[in-house]
Amino acid sequence: MADMFPRPPGLAVFLNAGDPPFDVLDDVADMLDDHEVDVLELGVPFPDSISDGPVIRRSADRALAAGTELEDALAFVERARGRHRHLRVVVLADWAHTVRPRSTARVVTAIAASGAAGALLHGAPPRARPEFYDRAGAAGLPVVTTCYATSSPDVxxxxxxxxxxxxxxxxxxxxxxxxxxxxxxxxxxxxxxxxALTDAPIAAGFGVRTAADVARVHAAGADAAVVGSAVVARAEASSARGGDVVAGLASLVTELRPHHRRRSPRPVAHL
Structure with missing residues (x-):
């Protein structure tokens, strides 16, 4: 498996599928690729998340109100496949809202077929996780696992x-x-x-809002920082002002990695 974060400190950002709308989100993803952001964690929106604060919950509510479903998120991933030179898309799916109603087998197969670079299963009970690991392995779908800094040794x-x-x-x-x-x-x-347990990269998130926070994560030995609420908040603020969401997020990415040299933008296709 190719390293998700080939040049430390790596950067992953979170956005909900459907917020901003997919025509804007396509352009956001292209911008993230041009800025060599490593990973877009794409959330399949779900309601009433106890792990999300108000910023991400508002985003999920907007995406759900627009009718966003798993199939819409995976269509976005398929459009991105092969278009990006650096950015990888990981799909975050909630167990209760997205996976259980469809079955683990169906969801894993669909995510793998979309060309996603990985899947993160949110909120799954312990009894459900072994099947997810097994089916993801059989489908060749890389898995993002989670734990807290204070989790038990078993977790x-x-x-x-x-x-x-x-x-x-x-x-x-x-x-x-x-x-x-x-x-x-x-x-x-x-x-x-x-x-001591894995050769997979380690990405740390929650509380990461600034370049100084990214540096703190790297100083702790992690391979990458994950930025969620700050990204969603910047997109929300740009949209509320009637501004350019892509430009607003490009500015934030530059703020997070002020010394990172942007690659030349992709060539413009002529019709």
Whole structure:
């Protein structure tokens, strides 16, 4: 498996499928690729998430109100497949809202067929996870596992053993977008524990809002930072002002990695 984060510090960003609307989201993804963002975590929107703060919950509500379904998200992934030189798209699907009504087999098969670079199963009970791991492995679909910095050794071991895309290390408990910046001293031990269990990259998120936060994550030994609420909030603010969402997010990406040199934009296709 190619490394998701080939040049540290890596960067993953989160957006919900359908918010911004897909015609804008297509352009956002192209911009992320031009800026060499490593991963777009694309959420299939679901309601009433207890792990998400108000910013991401508003985004999910807007996407759901627009009628966004798993099939719409995967159509976006298929459009992106082969168009991007750097950006990978990972699909985040909620167990209760998206997976259980359709079956694990159907969802894994569909995500793999879309060309997604990985899948993250949100909120799955322990009894459901082994089937997900097995079916993803059989389909050749890389898995993003999750654990908290304070998770028990058993939970950390499961995350390490089954990660084939990367481990998402959540820096603290509580809703997204509401916690403090990451603490390198507190993250070093869980990062080291995961390193002993897996060769998969480690990406840390929750509380990552600025370039200084990205640097803190890297200082803790993680391969990448995950930025969610700050990205969704910037898109929301740009849209509310009637501004250019793509330009607003490009500015944020530049702020997060001020010393990163942008690659030359893709050639414009002539019709």
């Amino acid at each position: 950390v071991a499961e995350a390490g053993v089954h990660a084939s895309a990367y481990v998402y290390l959540v820096t603290h408990y509580g809703p997204s977008g509401t916690g403090p910046p990451p603490d390198p001293a507190a993250l070093r031990a869980p990062v080291d524990a995961l390193r």
